[in-house]
Amino acid sequence: xxxxxxxxxxxxxxxxxxxxxxxxxxxxxxxxxxxxxxxxxxxxxxxxxxxxxxxxxxxxxxxxxxxxxxxxxxxxxxxxxxxxxxxxxxxxxxxxxxxxxxxxxxxxxxxxxxxxxxxxxxxxxxxxxxxxxxxxxxxxxxxxxxxxxxxxxxxxxxxxxxxxxxxxxxxxxxxxxxxxxxxxxxxxxxxxxxxxxxxxxxxxxxxxxxxxxxxxxxxxxxxxxxxxxxxxxxxxxxxxxxxxxxxxxxxxxxxxxxxxxxxxxxxxxxxxxxxxxxxxxxxxxxxxxxxxxxxxxxxxxxxxxxxxxxxxxxxxxxxxxxxxxxxxxxxxxxxxxxxxxxxxxxxxxxxxx
Amino acid sequence: xxxxxxxxxxxxxxxxxxxxxxxxxxxxxxxxxxxxxxxxxxxxxxxxxxxxxxxxxxxxxxxxxxxxxxxxxxxxxxxxxxxxxxxxxxxxxxxxxxxxxxxxxxxxxxxxxxxxxxxxxxxxxxxxxxxxxxxxxxxxxxxxxxxxxxxxxxxxxxxxxxxxxxxxxxxxxxxxxxxxxxxxxxxxxxxxxxxxxxxxxxxxxxxxxxxxxxxxxxxxxxxxxxxxxxxxxxxxxxxxxxxxxxxxxxxxxxxxxxxxxxxxxxxxxxxxxxxxxxxxxxxxxxxxxxxxxxxxxxxxxxxxxxxxxxxxxxxxxxxxxxxxxxxxxxxxxxxxxxxxxxxxxxxxxxxxx
DNA sequence: TTGAAAGCGCTAACAT
DNA sequence: ATGTTAGCGCTTTCAA
Numbered sequence: 001x002x003x004x005x006x007x008x009x010x011x012x013x014x015x016x017x018x019x020x021x022x023x024x025x026x027x028x029x030x031x032x033x034x035x036x037x038x039x040x041x042x043x044x045x046x047x048x049x050x051x052x053x054x055x056x057x058x059x060x061x062x063x064x065x066x067x068x069x070x071x072x073x074x075x076x077x078x079x080x081x082x083x084x085x086x087x088x089x090x091x092x093x094x095x096x097x098x099x100x101x102x103x104x105x106x107x108x109x110x111x112x113x114x115x116x117x118x119x120x121x122x123x124x125x126x127x128x129x130x131x132x133x134x135x136x137x138x139x140x141x142x143x144x145x146x147x148x149x150x151x152x153x154x155x156x157x158x159x160x161x162x163x164x165x166x167x168x169x170x171x172x173x174x175x176x177x178x179x180x181x182x183x184x185x186x187x188x189x190x191x192x193x194x195x196x197x198x199x200x201x202x203x204x205x206x207x208x209x210x211x212x213x214x215x216x217x218x219x220x221x222x223x224x225x226x227x228x229x230x231x232x233x234x235x236x237x238x239x240x241x242x243x244x245x246x247x248x249x250x251x252x253x254x255x256x257x258x259x260x261x262x263x264x265x266x267x268x269x270x271x272x273x274x275x276x277x278x279x280x281x282x283x284x285x286x287x288x289x290x291x292x293x294x295x296x297x298x299x300x301x302x303x304x305x306x307x308x309x310x311x312x313x314x315x316x317x318x319x320x321x322x323x324x325x326x327x328x329x330x331x332x333x334x335x336x337x338x339x340x341x342x343x344x345x346x347x348x349x350x351x352x353x
Numbered sequence: 354x355x356x357x358x359x360x361x362x363x364x365x366x367x368x369x370x371x372x373x374x375x376x377x378x379x380x381x382x383x384x385x386x387x388x389x390x391x392x393x394x395x396x397x398x399x400x401x402x403x404x405x406x407x408x409x410x411x412x413x414x415x416x417x418x419x420x421x422x423x424x425x426x427x428x429x430x431x432x433x434x435x436x437x438x439x440x441x442x443x444x445x446x447x448x449x450x451x452x453x454x455x456x457x458x459x460x461x462x463x464x465x466x467x468x469x470x471x472x473x474x475x476x477x478x479x480x481x482x483x484x485x486x487x488x489x490x491x492x493x494x495x496x497x498x499x500x501x502x503x504x505x506x507x508x509x510x511x512x513x514x515x516x517x518x519x520x521x522x523x524x525x526x527x528x529x530x531x532x533x534x535x536x537x538x539x540x541x542x543x544x545x546x547x548x549x550x551x552x553x554x555x556x557x558x559x560x561x562x563x564x565x566x567x568x569x570x571x572x573x574x575x576x577x578x579x580x581x582x583x584x585x586x587x588x589x590x591x592x593x594x595x596x597x598x599x600x601x602x603x604x605x606x607x608x609x610x611x612x613x614x615x616x617x618x619x620x621x622x623x624x625x626x627x628x629x630x631x632x633x634x635x636x637x638x639x640x641x642x643x644x645x646x647x648x649x650x651x652x653x654x655x656x657x658x659x660x661x662x663x664x665x666x667x668x669x670x671x672x673x674x675x676x677x678x679x680x681x682x683x684x685x686x687x688x689x690x691x692x693x694x695x696x697x698x699x700x701x702x703x704x705x706x
Numbered sequence: 707t708t709g710a711a712a713g714c715g716c717t718a719a720c721a722t
Numbered sequence: 723a724t725g726t727t728a729g730c731g732c733t734t735t736c737a738a
Binding site: 409 | 714715716717718
Binding site: 005006009010011021022025028029053054056057058059060061062063 | 730731732733734
């Protein structure tokens with residue numbers, strides 16, 4: 001590999017403008033104590049020479065790296081990519097993250113780390129030592145992994161925890177899981193449903209519990225029973241099908257089901273169909289995630305949209321300002337919304353009643 | 354922002370192992386001229402202290418940046434992310450790119466650049482100056498933008514051109530567009546089709562032309578006419594619908610259509626349906642891309658799968674070796690495959706014949 | 707408000 | 723086979 005040196009350095013600019021390196025540095029970093037005339041002169045040289053500071057050099061001399069790391073679960077992410085089922089979490093993350101980073105001259109880099117693994121700390125430590133990011137965005141389930149949060153805290157690197165409400169270091173953020181579940185439940189209640197089932201996500205994700213809470217509270221507010229109506233899955237298709245089967249085989253089976261992921265809802269749809277139930281006539285369905293596939297099922301799925309891009313964007317913004325402004329000490333909430341589609345309707349009136 | 358310094362540096366390791374910095378450096382970079390015993394001793398210190406070299410420092414002292422840049426068209430990429438239609442190009446790129454980079458201690462970073470823009474050079478120049486990547490992967494339409502390829506060549510940065518066969522600097526790579534189109538056409542011919550239409554992509558993508566070639570050659574090999582049977586779109590839904598309408602309104606309309614993107618094929622499917630044609634009974638359809646949505650249409654679409662992950666992986670591998678081995682001077686071809694699904698069948702026998 | 711000097715962590719070039 | 727020296731491009735002291 002040819003030894004590649006910066007073609008235009010701060011030295012060239014300084015020489016060109018006839019000032020010291022330091023003055024150029026001050027202009028680059030927008031520091032005070034530079035007269036306007038001087039600033040203009042230096043800027044002119046910068047523009048004309050097409051000078052752009054080397055991030056490596058900036059980082060070396062103790063300044064920032066202008067890098068935000070987005071940490072994702074390796075196993076799940078790769079599985080999603082391989083499965084090609086339209087899960088666009090990473091895309092939405094990049095949409096919110098990259099664009100917001102770019103606004104401030106930062107870049108976002110995706111890093112995959114195994115959570116369920118004894119060398120998480122080594123992996124993350126290596127990434128941080130090599131890259132020296134100015135901030136880290138943790139996505140579930142990393143957000144709640146103390147090995148990760150403690151290490152980041154110890155290293156004194158600002159980080160955001162998406163999908164975590166716990167106190168402690170780092171910015172806690174949620175997409176309002178409880179509120180979203182309530183939103184979905186209320187929608188069904190207003191349509192006239194009384195038996196509403198729920199298929200939760202895995203228990204090692206706190207947000208699984210929050211969603212159950214939202215559903216239960218909405219039901220309780222109308223004095224409705226939720227006994228036996230809560231199933232569990234792991235967000236995947238198989239687990240969704242099993243949970244759906246259980247709920248739909250109940251003597252007094254639900255007239256509507258909310259499932260915590262698109263794959264589980266899709267599984268519920270297929271399970272219902274296999275049992276001869278028509279959606280939405282005999283069973284209404286609301287999904288969580290709103291990934292691309294929900295528009296292609298028949299009927300299209302009413303779904304809770306997770307504001308991933310907006311959440312990551314907010315996280316990045318706060319991380320970049322982590323030096324200046326003080327960080328919030330209560331969880332930052334970015335709320336989702338309900339996208340109505342064809343899988344929800346009023347329950348069929350029971351003629352035998 | 355707290356002034357963050359590397360906690361364990363090469364100095365610490367050197368002191369710990371009782372050797373010079375240089376020896377540690379040699380061990381890190383796996384250079385020759387280090388005795389096994391010495392190497393083991395140093396490695397032991399490295400492991401024990403948890404030392405990881407700072408990429409910034411490595412880059413500064415003239416070595417690599419261990420960074421590969423993947424350059425995508427800004428407008429199209431953001432539009433795809435926003436549209437949430439399941440386009441998983443970036444995901445497949447990361448799948449192939451990140452994992453292969455990781456194998457060699459590199460990272461991949463996605464960078465968005467406007468092609469149709471007069472400051473492409475400034476944008477790219479800035480990214481390169483700031484990041485100093487060891488290699489760049491160009492995706493269409495960047496791969497054929499001389500402003501970009503010339504700049505990279507001038508800067509002496511190794512790069513791969515995905516979807517380009519032209520000679521010149523950089524590694525030319527294709528996903529065998531001509532062969533894939535031929536594959537699709539042959540499949541239809543074997544099913545008995547004789548009138549096969551083709552909806553091409555925009556003419557500023559060379560691969561659009563290669564696909565037309567593949568289709569035409571396959572048709573010509575059987576002495577079949579292609580006159581009037583070639584439509585054009587821009588890969589998007591709207592353009593696909595228009596092209597489909599034209600083809601299907603022909604007096605002697607095709608019994609099968611190959612379209613150059615999933616969105617255009619989806620549009621063709623809907624157009625056909627609106628015209629009362631049943632797929633595949635009255636019209637067979639083959640798509641290009643094989644993104645997640647093709648499995649959710651009714652019927653599911655037979656499609657050409659583009660080996661994006663594999664192509665990017667190959668590109669990365671060659672870029673990383675760009676110093677050692679010599680680069681190929683003929684285009685590197687990674688072939689796609691045909692995924693048979695429900696949208697293809699033998700043409701209905703014309704009873705009136 | 708500006709400049710000069712020192713050093714960040716590492717590697718290349720040159721010793722030994 | 724190992725050590726020493728110089729310097730990458732920049733920012734942080736500190737001085738003027």
